[in-house]
Amino acid sequence: MKLNKIIAAIGVATALTLPGVSSAALDTDSATVSMSVGLYASLTGLDNFVLSPSSSDGASGSVYAGNDTFNLESNGQVRVSLSGGDLSNGSDSVTTTYEMDSDGTTFDTTASAIHNENHSVSASAELGDISSQKSGAYSSTITITVSAI
DSSP states (O other), X not given: OHHHHHHHHHHHHHHHHSXXXXXXXSOOOOOOOOOOOOOOEEEEOOOOOOOEESSOSSSTTOXXXXXXXXXXXXXXXEEEXXXXXXXXXXXXXXXXXXXXXXXXXXXXXXXXXXXXXXXXXXXXXXXOSGGGSOSSXXXXXXXXXXXXX
């Protein structure tokens, strides 16, 4: 009888360890794994640029214009704004106009969408009377700002 119990115990132990033989799960649990990706944007490729005369250089009413391109990449909707001052040379200045994509100084990217496109920035300046500004180099700084909407 003792031998039968030992053989039966070995048989049960062997059955529990054989491949393909499994026992029912005693308990299970589940969880949701999540994350939140923050809004991010990057501006690249904006370089210094020069305004060149589109008519005579230095005469009253001469118009100077120039442009550059930059890339905006974002993982969601953003607002892009351009600011800049008049070109100046010490105390003399020339009224300067700026635009992005030939359509103002602010634009919004598409809602609920990623964005990866090139855009243009342009500037133009028109001289006043000949004696309204001295000859020489004029400059200003522009700033393109990307912000959350």
